[in-house]
Amino acid sequence: MFFYQRKILTTLTEEEFRAGYRKAQLIDIREPNEFDGGHILGARNIPLSQFKMRMKEIRPDQPVYLYCQNALRSGRAAQMLRKKGYKQLFQLKGGFKQWTGKIKTKK
Template sequence: MDFVMILLVASYALLAYFLTVRFMPVKGLQTINAEQFQEKASKRSGVLVVDVREPHEYKNGHIPSAINIPLSQLNSRVKEISPKNEVLLYCRTGIRSKQAGRILRRHGYTNLSHLRGGIAAWKGKLKSR
């Protein structure tokens, strides 16, 4: 096997690993549709809705009860999220919220859900700043 073939095989293996990690379900993270998300988010206590998009995305429109903790800051701001609450995560399409769920699971959070399809799937009202 020459060097090019080894590099090609390694590239395919890396791509397969990346796609598997990116799109596989996160153990302990419930994926819910917009109706289920809205029902859970409407509870007055015991639920925290977290928008993991960047601040400029959040300002353009977010679910009214949501707080903004961008995925890029989640590890350093994880203490702002009470582990006693049910945590509902969302982003634009559902990919970053899934990654946020993975991070929170590593920090010991167990009651996690994320919005399938992200805010693009949301049918409820949005609040803009």
């Protein structure tokens, strides 16, 4: 499973992720309470628990940048997307815990 995820999903360092995510769809896979506690500026929250139902919100013709708390759930989300034909899938190495860039929190 792990090796399959590595094949379908490109893991990016924070610098690489930051360089590309503005030209892509940035999806936060975490649950809404985690998202409200802080997320990368510009991210959309589509929790893994709702992912199958909400996958159509993600365009297949654009790169998809995924992240979760520590890069475990984003791999599962990538597998679901790959099955539906999505090709350009990227995840943040180490997940949101490793992010040092701008974040937005809900008060």
